[in-house]
Amino acid sequence: MEIDSKIMEVKKMSTENGVIYRISGPVVTATGIAPRMYEVVRVGNEGLMGEVIELHGEQSVIQVYEETSGIEPGEPVIRTGQTLSVQLGPGLLTQIYDGIQRPLPKLEETMGVFITRGVDADGLDLTKEWEFVPTVKVGDELSAGHVIGTVQETETIEHRVMVPPGKEGVVKTIESGSFNITQTVCKLEDGSEIAMMQEWPVRHPRPFVQKYAPDVPLMTGQRILDFLFPLAKGGTAGIPGPFGSGKTVTQQQLAKWSDAQIVVYIGCGERGNEMTEVLDEFPHLIDPNTNKPLMNRTVMIANTSNMPVAAREASVYTGVTIAEYFRDMGYNVALMADSTSRWAEAMREISSRLEEMPGEEGYPAYLSSRLAEFYERAGRVETLSGEDGSVSVIGAVSPPGGDISEPVSQGTLRIVKVFWGLDAGLARQRHFPAINWLSSYSLYPQALDQWYRDNIASDFPEVRTEISTLLQIESELQEIVQLVGSDALPIDQQLTLEVARMIREFFLQQNAFHDVDTYSDLKLQYDMAKAILNFQEEGKKAIAGGAQLEDVVNVPARTDLMRGRFEEGYDGRIEGLVAEMSKQIAASMEEN
Amino acid sequence: MSGKEYRTITDVKGPLVFLNKTEPVSYNEIVQLRLSDGSIKNGQVLDTSDDQVIVQVFEGTASVDRQTGVKFLGDVFKLPVSKGLIGRILDGAGRPRDGGPEIVADDMADIIGAAINPYSRQSPESFIQTGISAIDACTSLVRGQKLPIFSASGLPHNDIALQIARQAKLVGSDDDFVVVFCAMGITAEEYNFFVHDLERTGALENAALFVNLADDPAVERLITPRLALTAAEYLAFEHDYHVLVIYTDMTNYCESLRQIGAAREEVPGRRGYPGYMYTDLAMLYERAGLVKGKKGSITQFPILTMPGDDITHPIPDLSGYITEGQIVISRELHQKGIYPPINVLPSLSRLMNAGIGPGKTREDHKSVSDQLYAAYAQGKELRGLVAIVGEDALNERDLQLLKFADIFEDRFLRQSRDEDRSIDEGTLDLAWNLLSNIDTKYLVRLDQKWIDKYHPGEKKGEEE
Numbered sequence A: 001m002e003i004d005s006k007i008m009e010v011k012k013m014s015t016e017n018g019v020i021y022r023i024s025g026p027v028v029t030a031t032g033i034a035p036r037m038y039e040v041v042r043v044g045n046e047g048l049m050g051e052v053i054e055l056h057g058e059q060s061v062i063q064v065y066e067e068t069s070g071i072e073p074g075e076p077v078i079r080t081g082q083t084l085s086v087q088l089g090p091g092l093l094t095q096i097y098d099g100i101q102r103p104l105p106k107l108e109e110t111m112g113v114f115i116t117r118g119v120d121a122d123g124l125d126l127t128k129e130w131e132f133v134p135t136v137k138v139g140d141e142l143s144a145g146h147v148i149g150t151v152q153e154t155e156t157i158e159h160r161v162m163v164p165p166g167k168e169g170v171v172k173t174i175e176s177g178s179f180n181i182t183q184t185v186c187k188l189e190d191g192s193e194i195a196m197m198q199e200w201p202v203r204h205p206r207p208f209v210q211k212y213a214p215d216v217p218l219m220t221g222q223r224i225l226d227f228l229f230p231l232a233k234g235g236t237a238g239i240p241g242p243f244g245s246g247k248t249v250t251q252q253q254l255a256k257w258s259d260a261q262i263v264v265y266i267g268c269g270e271r272g273n274e275m276t277e278v279l280d281e282f283p284h285l286i287d288p289n290t291n292k293p294l295m296n297r298t299v300m301i302a303n304t305s306n307m308p309v310a311a312r313e314a315s316v317y318t319g320v321t322i323a324e325y326f327r328d329m330g331y332n333v334a335l336m337a338d339s340t341s342r343w344a345e346a347m348r349e350i351s352s353r354l355e356e357m358p359g360e361e362g363y364p365a366y367l368s369s370r371l372a373e374f375y376e377r378a379g380r381v382e383t384l385s386g387e388d389g390s391v392s393v394i395g396a397v398s399p400p401g402g403d404i405s406e407p408v409s410q411g412t413l414r415i416v417k418v419f420w421g422l423d424a425g426l427a428r429q430r431h432f433p434a435i436n437w438l439s440s441y442s443l444y445p446q447a448l449d450q451w452y453r454d455n456i457a458s459d460f461p462e463v464r465t466e467i468s469t470l471l472q473i474e475s476e477l478q479e480i481v482q483l484v485g486s487d488a489l490p491i492d493q494q495l496t497l498e499v500a501r502m503i504r505e506f507f508l509q510q511n512a513f514h515d516v517d518t519y520s521d522l523k524l525q526y527d528m529a530k531a532i533l534n535f536q537e538e539g540k541k542a543i544a545g546g547a548q549l550e551d552v553v554n555v556p557a558r559t560d561l562m563r564g565r566f567e568e569g570y571d572g573r574i575e576g577l578v579a580e581m582s583k584q585i586a587a588s589m590e591e592n
Numbered sequence B: 001m002s003g004k005e006y007r008t009i010t011d012v013k014g015p016l017v018f019l020n021k022t023e024p025v026s027y028n029e030i031v032q033l034r035l036s037d038g039s040i041k042n043g044q045v046l047d048t049s050d051d052q053v054i055v056q057v058f059e060g061t062a063s064v065d066r067q068t069g070v071k072f073l074g075d076v077f078k079l080p081v082s083k084g085l086i087g088r089i090l091d092g093a094g095r096p097r098d099g100g101p102e103i104v105a106d107d108m109a110d111i112i113g114a115a116i117n118p119y120s121r122q123s124p125e126s127f128i129q130t131g132i133s134a135i136d137a138c139t140s141l142v143r144g145q146k147l148p149i150f151s152a153s154g155l156p157h158n159d160i161a162l163q164i165a166r167q168a169k170l171v172g173s174d175d176d177f178v179v180v181f182c183a184m185g186i187t188a189e190e191y192n193f194f195v196h197d198l199e200r201t202g203a204l205e206n207a208a209l210f211v212n213l214a215d216d217p218a219v220e221r222l223i224t225p226r227l228a229l230t231a232a233e234y235l236a237f238e239h240d241y242h243v244l245v246i247y248t249d250m251t252n253y254c255e256s257l258r259q260i261g262a263a264r265e266e267v268p269g270r271r272g273y274p275g276y277m278y279t280d281l282a283m284l285y286e287r288a289g290l291v292k293g294k295k296g297s298i299t300q301f302p303i304l305t306m307p308g309d310d311i312t313h314p315i316p317d318l319s320g321y322i323t324e325g326q327i328v329i330s331r332e333l334h335q336k337g338i339y340p341p342i343n344v345l346p347s348l349s350r351l352m353n354a355g356i357g358p359g360k361t362r363e364d365h366k367s368v369s370d371q372l373y374a375a376y377a378q379g380k381e382l383r384g385l386v387a388i389v390g391e392d393a394l395n396e397r398d399l400q401l402l403k404f405a406d407i408f409e410d411r412f413l414r415q416s417r418d419e420d421r422s423i424d425e426g427t428l429d430l431a432w433n434l435l436s437n438i439d440t441k442y443l444v445r446l447d448q449k450w451i452d453k454y455h456p457g458e459k460k461g462e463e464e
Ligand SMILES: Nc1ncnc2c1ncn2[C@@H]1O[C@H](COP(=O)(O)OP(=O)(O)O)[C@@H](O)[C@H]1O
Pocket: A241, A242, A243, A244, A245, A246, A247, A248, A249, A250, A432, A433, A434, A510, A511, A512, A513, B348, B349, B350, B351
């Protein structure tokens, strides 16, 4: 609230003009102006957008969000009085932005396929009219965050227009009908006006009443994630992994299949084609929860590796601010940032241009506090209007050489509650998702177990423990096998190895590119886990009854059970397949 | 402004020249230095302020002194572009090297290159058949992809790159590729090898070459790939060509980058390379792809040699984080006498899924590829175990997988330098043939319906 009044105050100040003193890559130094920290300025004859990041005697140091080639000392620098903010209101969903919320389709219209510079674009279409349906009436007393009306923004998402933070009062007039987002739809007794659009400075978290402990899982349809290492709604997760291990595919799987109501996907310093892929795919993918195209709930930020680094630095804040805004409406939002390492590198690049004292591996000393501040913006909260809303944050981390002892991985792991560790060795064997089941962890199961018991199965936590214990035992047995070969193990341990193999090949492996296998709901996951335990149970019995391990393992019905997961309607058939497997295993005992 | 010549050099450090008391000079502006013997060097502004300008000199600063005249040319580096680039050989700074005339420019293109709007890209999805089984089956290449070759000194990466350049084609299309070749610090011998091969196959007339050799200025290498990519973009997006850019050796490029960083006394990132190397490389590699509304495409084949055969070295590491996969050349396979010695396990094509399957290659391609990987990976791992416990300790499944690893290397990977295998009969059928050495029940990555249709021993209707 305090923040908003400050913005207003800064806005009122007159602009002053300065000049460029120095240009070094994305960092420009100006003299002759006295801006505030983080104020937006216009740099050079082309008026490139920049942000003040350091004040140094007479000099103001500015990071510029566009290419600086060809700019020279002496060109003007103009204050805007504003801090770096995003426009929030109807029109965010289905949009794709660069790191400073310029809509990429708009940029294409004005510049063609290559991004040149010097073009401004509003984050939202200010002229488009939306059907505003009021939810308050004259005389109602409103406080910040209160929903005053709704707009059907996309087929599936109702946009809730809120009183911006910092405002409160009694409704004097309230409109209904078609308006653009800058028109006043509500007047308060004190004369202040509310439109459908509000602005918010990206580097400040949006306010809420209080944080709750997360106790509902964010379901992703990815078996290894949901079943073994779950994330809670409002939780935080880090996915470190070397190149090619599956960070992006995992992030995209979460963007597609997680049961969040809103998804904010930030492509931060990564490939252009990966964003194109999302743009091509999402409009055609059907959300299993709403049966409508996934694009309806998605906002994308794409500041690819070859786009200006300063805007890359900002992209993460732009994304999380948009996420918080939807949270404030009472939605569960999931935010993916791919990759936070590129964000950290942008900080490093700028910091080194500022000639700051470097910390570890050249990163600025404030790296870990920036990481912490970012992940702190996740959480399940009571919103200002008393609703329950959440932002879950999932950050990919790209450690150099895949070695997570480096500062970004370490800084991330200190904060996040879920660690999905990707493993180059698994990726090389095409075991996907290449998440290492021994080193990964989630700190949420305890908080979520009651939910699983109530909603999926009363023994859900026990089944999970059995599965992870089997994997643990397998890794111990593997050490012995490495020395003596598997044939030297007692038969019951050989069976354990087969059960563990089944867990890996049938349950943990999940092909993101297979139409059916790409998504398993939690109930099916549970059934599949039970099927494995059933195989173990029946196998033990049969072997005790004299059956050969080979015969138990190779009953045709087990192959059917395993291959069946690639076919439509598997959830309906699995029970029958398990029964058939049990029957055949029992029969294998009689053969002997 | 461009007329003035300054003699205000204060410091010279490595490839950098510092001067002061200039009129305003713009960032990235190009610079000409005239030495006392009248010779000319070229450079570019790296940092500019009222008090001081820092210039990186492409040809190095040997013989530069305080009397050297410095002229700012009032513009950023531009390449004269026209269709006339095709068939020409230029040096690392874009000047004719083939004795031919200057390029008659249709346009002057800024070599830094603007980023393609991610919204304006088009997903690459047309399968390119290289005729090399390891690549076509396991790391399929698509048009518009950037797929580097991770190699090391003494390995046949050049042969592989040339074989790809010779054989690459879109199945069912007669669109030809134009090759843009960019040499950065390679030896004259390597260069001649490339040129002769391109000449032999007639590809040279359809190629544009940008050449900076080992004895050419090191800092110039920072410009050379930008020239090559600028030419590629012009040909692809102004003239609808499908361009194949081969550049070698990225490792030399990165060394030059490190040299500049050190001279500027920048805080280094990992192993002395600049912290911005990722971004810098991205500004090259991302200049690949297809864009909406344009017919042409840019496919990139950067070649890099991994220092110390180490894939975690910053050069391959940062490259792998940007490119759309990598083809990894293995010394071990090379020593076994296998050509092409491609280690498919750490190799990857990220765009493969978009380029293969029914209507593109074949319906069973994905399944077969997954199975080849899984079986070969397990077989290879078992080699380690066998070395300790011997084959006796292996069960039937493991024995079969172990044997498969050998067969795979010997019959699938191995092919001759001019063997151009078709994707279906040449490569996928061969794969089925080899996989049939393993019991079907162990082939868990294969869909039953493909087994019924393609497995030589299980084809439905062909039994008995
Ligand atoms: N769940 C998955 N299912 C199938 N393939 C996968 C999966 N995860 C990763 N892959 C494969 O691995 C490749 C690299 O994954 P990607 O997410 O791009 O890696 P990273 O972002 O870590 O570099 C993909 O192109 C795909 O072939």
